[in-house]
Amino acid sequence: MEKKKKKKTIPPHKLFRFATATDWLLITVAILASCASGAVLPVSAIVFGQYLRTVATSLENINTMLDNVLPLIYVMAYMGMGLFISGYLAQTCWIISGESQTRRIRFKYLHSVLRQDIAWFDKAEQGSLTTRLTSDMQLIQDGISEKLGLVIVCFAQLLTGFITALVVNWKLALVTLAATPMTIVAAVIMGVYVSKYTQQSQDAYAFAGAIAEQAFSGIRTVFAFNMQSSFLQRYNDRLVAARNNGYKRGLAFGVGIGVQIMFFFGVYGLAFWYGSRLVFDGSLDGPTIVVVLECIMIGSSGIMTVASHLNAVINACAAATSVFAVIDRVPEIDPDANKDVTIKQLQGDIEFKHVEFQYPSRPDLTIFKDFGLSIRHGQTVALVGASGSGKSTTAQLLQRFYDVTKGQILLDGQDIQSLHLGWLREQIGVVSQEPVLFNLSIRQNILLGSTTPVTEQQIIDTCKIANCHEFISALSHGYDTIVGENATMLSGGQKQRIAIARAILKNPAILLLDEATSALDTRSERIVQAALDAASVNRTTIVIAHRLSTIQNADKIVVMQQGDIVEQGTHAELLALNGAYKSLVDKQQIGEQGSATDVKRSDQVESNPSQTTVDNPCSLTNDEKFNVDMEKKAAQLNDAALTGYDLERQRQKEEAKTLGTERAPLMRLFKECKDEKWLLLAGFFGAALYGVPYAIFGYFFGQAVVQLTIDVNPNIGPFEGVNLYAFLYLIVGIIILLVSILKYTCFEIAGEKYTKKLRYKLFNAYLKQEVAYYDEPQHSTGALTAKLATDCKLINDMITKALGEIIQILALAVVGMTMAFYFCWQLGLVALCMSPFILAGGYVDSTLEYGFSNDTKDAYANAGEIASEAIRGIRTVASLNQQAYFEAQFRQATEQSHKLTLRKACLTSIGYAVYQSNYVFNEAVCLYAGTHFVINGWTTFNDFFNALMIMALAFSGLGTSIPQLKTFARSKVAAISIFNILDRKPRIDPDLEGVEPKGLSGQVDFTDVAFHYPSRPDIPIFRGNFDLHCLPGKTVALVGHSGNGKSTVISMLERWYDPQAGKVAVDGYKVETMTLGYLRSQMALVGQEPVLFDLSIKENIMLGSDTDLDLDDIKLACQQANIYNFVESLADGFDTLVGERGSQLSGGQKQRIAIARALVRKPKILLLDEATSALDSESEKLVQEALDQVIENGDRTTITIAHRLSTIKNADLICVIDGGKIQEQGTHAELLAFGGLYAELVRQQMLEIA
Known part of the structure; x- marks a missing residue:
């Protein structure tokens, strides 16, 4: 240090x-x-x-x-x-x-x-x-x-x-x-x-x-x-x-x-x-x-x-x-060192040999003590286990984001520390849990995956494999569409698929998939998973996954706990052991064995318990179109590409x-x-x-x-x-x-x-x-x-x-x-x-x-x-x-x-x-x-x-x-x-005083809502016929394919945006008439990509709270979110700094702290946007039980968005959004019986146990 x-x-x-x-x-x-x-x-x-x-x-x-x-x-x-x-x-x-x-x-x-x-x-x-x-x-x-x-x-x-x-x-x-x-x-x-x-x-x-x-x-x-x-x-x-x-x-x-x-x-x-x-x-x-x-x-x-x-x-x-x-400053891991040291004909054999590791910013916390793992070239190896067990750390060590404290990581028998860093990373393709896209065109974001020139057809073929060509082609400017800062112009699933295309285009010898399909809906996940399976052929692949359905075909599944390997083998071998892996699989089963029978029987049912009928469900691409103002067609593929910054030059001159x-x-x-x-x-x-x-x-x-x-x-x-x-x-x-x-x-x-x-x-x-x-x-x-x-x-x-x-x-x-x-x-x-x-x-x-x-x-x-x-x-x-x-x-x-x-x-x-x-x-x-x-x-x-x-x-x-x-x-x-x-007068003014009803019950109503994003006025999300009614204290789940407006519901309820027509109301009050700070204080959000700030764990949990919180309140929230034991194990406990955007924590740890941040506020309305997507099966089960208990005992309304249907089967109301409106709604059992869109989603997500 x-x-x-x-x-x-x-x-x-x-x-x-x-x-x-x-x-x-x-x-x-x-x-x-x-x-x-x-x-x-x-x-x-x-x-x-x-x-x-x-x-x-x-x-x-x-x-x-x-x-x-x-x-x-x-x-x-x-x-x-x-x-x-x-x-x-x-x-x-x-x-x-x-x-x-x-x-x-x-x-x-x-x-x-x-x-x-x-x-x-x-x-x-x-x-x-x-x-x-x-x-x-x-x-x-x-x-x-x-x-x-x-x-x-x-x-x-x-x-x-x-x-x-x-x-x-x-x-x-x-x-x-x-x-x-x-x-x-x-x-x-x-x-x-x-x-x-x-x-x-x-x-x-x-x-x-x-x-x-x-x-x-x-x-x-x-x-x-x-x-x-x-x-x-x-x-x-x-x-x-x-x-x-x-x-x-x-x-x-x-x-x-x-x-x-x-x-x-x-x-x-x-x-x-x-x-x-x-x-x-x-x-x-x-x-x-x-x-x-x-x-x-x-x-x-x-x-x-x-x-x-x-x-x-x-x-x-x-x-x-x-x-x-x-x-x-000469970096401790110098990209300019060993420039001539490469492996002529890389096979892809990987070995972690007696590895000991602590993060430099947390030297008191040992991640690996004597970690060993061998991966033969061409193998697909899946790493599973609880959040914080070291799965993502293996991927970071392999890319040399950090160097091991002791031991070696060998590639084809050669210590990776002796290899040229740039060459090493060129051999590795990565799709991370929280994909990062840059303020460039979609084409250029994908091209970042390759350091050599590629043709337009190669880009298209790669995007077809990643199941993103269809929605990209539907955009006004297609592959020349600027994605915006932090890719705000795209949904989470769309970002993930573009990141997958970027990794596939790289054609790497080693593929690292860290929750690569976590943000995808079931249909996209199946298609993309098949593509990833195909892409894994003849290359070494390391898959980190919580959805066990995505790694059943892996050559080897490694179960990790607290930095150690407790089991390894094929899917069938581990099930036969009836140990840790079998326990994870059991916890991830959608429902009882009868669910499959219900799905089959539902094909014969003609009655519809939902309040709206299924007429002509719109396809995914018809409702994912949007336009970005002031865009221009990109020049040549590998020339200076059109970027979001270039689009500002003319506007700046006029200004x-x-x-x-x-x-x-x-x-x-x-x-x-x-x-x-x-x-x-x-x-x-x-x-x-x-x-x-x-x-x-x-x-x-x-x-x-x-x-x-x-x-x-x-x-x-x-x-x-x-x-x-x-x-x-x-x-x-x-x-x-x-x-x-x-x-x-x-x-x-x-x-x-x-x-x-x-x-x-x-x-x-x-x-x-x-x-x-x-x-x-x-x-x-x-x-x-x-x-x-x-x-x-x-x-x-x-x-x-x-x-x-x-x-x-x-x-x-x-x-x-x-x-x-x-x-x-x-x-x-x-x-x-x-x-x-x-x-x-x-x-x-x-x-x-x-x-x-x-x-x-x-x-x-x-x-x-x-x-x-x-x-x-x-x-x-x-x-x-x-x-x-x-x-x-x-x-x-x-x-x-x-x-x-x-x-x-x-x-x-x-x-x-x-x-x-x-x-x-x-x-x-x-x-x-x-x-x-x-x-x-x-x-x-x-x-x-x-x-x-x-x-x-x-x-x-x-x-x-x-x-x-x-x-x-x-x-x-x-x-x-x-x-x-x-x-400048904000369009949504936080200083305007409005109504602040006491004893808020938490009823939420969307009535005849029409909405388009201000930056995309010609692309409607809701067309004036979106209706949603959430009764106080009930749990309402929103499901459907990526890009259909599920997260938009939360955006309007939080008043990040206001509808162009219709009404969004809480307890009968239009949200526009309520004091903005008061409205948001009655809600708590857990997003798909949790944002933590460079503060301590305690400060992140209590930041912005309008009530006096003591440490006991924070501890209780952490216990409910299944993060308390982890925090207590840290040398500085709740005073531990999480790093820039939570960089010192795993994805699951960040998500659970975000959940604790939401629970500590005891909100009347709880908003969960893929709240458990980053959690392993064990943590997901515990957190889901905690959320269910909080929901039942807390007298609060919960709106949850989920792709994992196992997390919402107990919801009071499940709404399937497609084509800008709710196509089906009912309970889990009712929708299965109806045999429509929801039943199809369930069928696609069933985990077969041999």
Whole structure:
């Protein structure tokens, strides 16, 4: 077992470990261009110093001033052009290289996840794996693309500025650099804490994403048991943890930035004081001081602005730590090991030799101690026995989902651990108890069974063998029909038959059938069983079965108990032993021996006890047709197949156009922040105060420069002239420290509080939607989980980062322009005319960013759903050996977003280059205009220079605000999307109050019901003549072939769907008039495929209950469900974690816990949809007796759906559904006597005992 190690955040250079030679070329160009961009401004300070020196010498002959300074202004303009080119190159190369690397990291991450051993998935939160593929990858991309480029620009400014200053005058430069070590220390400490809290926050969000994914993937169970509030509470607990870490991160960031800027201002004051001493004693002139100080100022501004960009790199390192840990993990069962080791001519001999095994997640529970089993090639061996006896474990060990603790498993005499894992699994075909189909066409789902090309006729022939060709052909789009997420478009029997076809198409040497026909009706089971029998010829077959009728012809039947073999032999031999197997057979007999006689005699009976007559029973195919909207015909068989994700692209484009025309709901966003209004106001105040000192700084700088260049006066007091400004610098630095803490902490707390609330409200809104909402392809589990992760983060970024920066810059711009107009209104007008160029560049950049981010968001949502499905169905993916297929699908899904990002790089970089270079261009224009104004006597040089320095800082701030507009652009579509969900009125609203009748008796009535599924409006299930009446306290059984609407009855009673016509009523009240939560609390459901959540056994049983349950109640329910002894045998008892979707339990164990979950609620209406289908004969008998006892003593109505007729023969009323209505109804004896459909079903299911 792996020990959980504390993660150590990776260093920044490790982020580039997956860069290719092309990437490094782009990165090299980007670094050089970024360095050039950063170096231009310090170098421009030299030109500016020369300008001052030229002006100072030209004041005596003012008419020559313009001619003297014009060459310098031209140089400034050329530097602006160079800055435009370098800015464009840097931005383009960073975006392209960042996108390429992140795409590669996504591929490697998914590749690594899909090749991990199953034991790793048992411990991992599968939802968190998917969340990391979305939110964490975005953080990594932010840290290795343009934001990293801005970090390098800032550091280039810093180094070039400081080096230039040292070259010009090293004494003054050293004084100004005195605070640099302290600034670096502050930055490092800040980085450590910000990284720590970011990683903890991301981990909490990943866990929250896993909780949401569990809820979405099991939404019907969540609704049936009113689990919404329980999931909301669990989700909220994780959000609180993330929020609290966000608070700490904001405080650390605010203090760190404030300390750095305080040092910066303090050193400036010291530099002006010391510089004035040098000027006064003649050591250097004023322009030299200006060059040194401006270089230091530009370099220091790099320190100030680098913080927000550096934060992206820190966050990327924190996110990459978890992502790279997964990429680097070598699975204990490595699919890449022993690639050349195969068996040339596989026979199929299997031997379990002295096997000892415990599941890695439950090392205290031994499944096998000294297990031995030999299977000769070509044999069909059936494993039977109680649930939890180790039958399915043998199948998992043979596929190497797990490795044995001791002993060996031999294939043709060779240890399977020495064989190539992929080759091994290709030799094994599997049909599991709970078949997993993917959101692909039926054809492509079947094709997943084969790793080699097959023809259309082969697919059809295989489906005929599996008895599914008939119903597939009846579908509107036939084999091109998309099955939907979790195959919700198909019935359980249809899913099972497609899974069987997939296994048969594989033509494996070894066939594993784990309850392969458990979901089939009797007729389908007989046909498919015959097909499986035929498919088993000349191949080794291991059959795990509870229905003993399916394994009578096995060459060897092995009876297992608690991990040991107690009997083995043929069917006849074991019956002759009159032991454990004979006992199982006896318990599974449908009825007394007289039943067969009753069936024969019923052929002569003409009377009909049912209330409806059998006219022309519709065939199975006539009522299984359905249509899936927006489907298209699949292309070639083995080309890129049509998938459910592809069908969304056109719809997403149309939706994107609609969203793009909507106004960003910023006012509503702020109104929703009413609980955070004081924090936001304090943040606004802090941000404004944070920006204003920079305008004042410009004034101080201008005044000091004039006094050191033009109006030099050495006879000043300690608080006069330059000395006063030096002192004020220190005061302003302290003020900025305080307002920095105020700004960053308040915005971070407000942002974290609001987005925590927003995530909660969004998750809550999703959990209020009707089931039909989840049937829509765009609302798949992966898509909804991704929206929760990414959309809310974008809103968080807008509040915590962009909002404060925008307010800060607006304050700087307003105060700066006001001061500039005060000193020199003419220059102010010139600057005002230049500002549209900056804003235009930013507008183009942010507008394009909005369009591209919207498109790429949709593309990555599709890719995320592919990955999510593969991860959720990892056992099936591994068994089919189709990891490469899903990786290819994922790669294909990201292709469009990759192309969009390359286009984005080329286009949005133009806007970036415009506003990046505008600072130098504007300075050149202002110098030219200002010189004219001074020459013409419209202003003094003193006022001109004050206005120039103030505007220079204002323009600089305006330029730095432009990237924040991108954040607003990205958050616009997120906000619209979120509010659309929050505003959506569910068709079945859980918040509407209705009647809640006391003393509910449990009478159920369906009257003249017409119904079709919302996603299939042209395919009716019930045609307006469906009637069903269940009297209080009675047991009503629904039987019939798969796909005839039996489970639909439960769906409408649970109000997952409402009928289009007719009435569904409980105790005479239409279910639509009853409070939804109350209605569902009166019912309890045990489904055919039980959904358990990654919680303890106790939590799974009590989750969602509206009554206070104690452990005694839970124990009693477990005793009734025949699971108590098993739970007590576990080391952690009722606190044992069941794993993702109950992966740590056998099918029968899961089913019995689901039954206990239903019984503990003591419902008035008990709904059993194949409740005992996963149980062995012994457990089925005990549980059925318990259910019968509960039904008799509990005064409750029971509606049960069953294919095993032995479980419903004692029902008060048995209804045979066919053709959208009840064709026969009566008791078991009455229907046998009638000799119709039911009698035929019984005849087909009789178990012959030799």
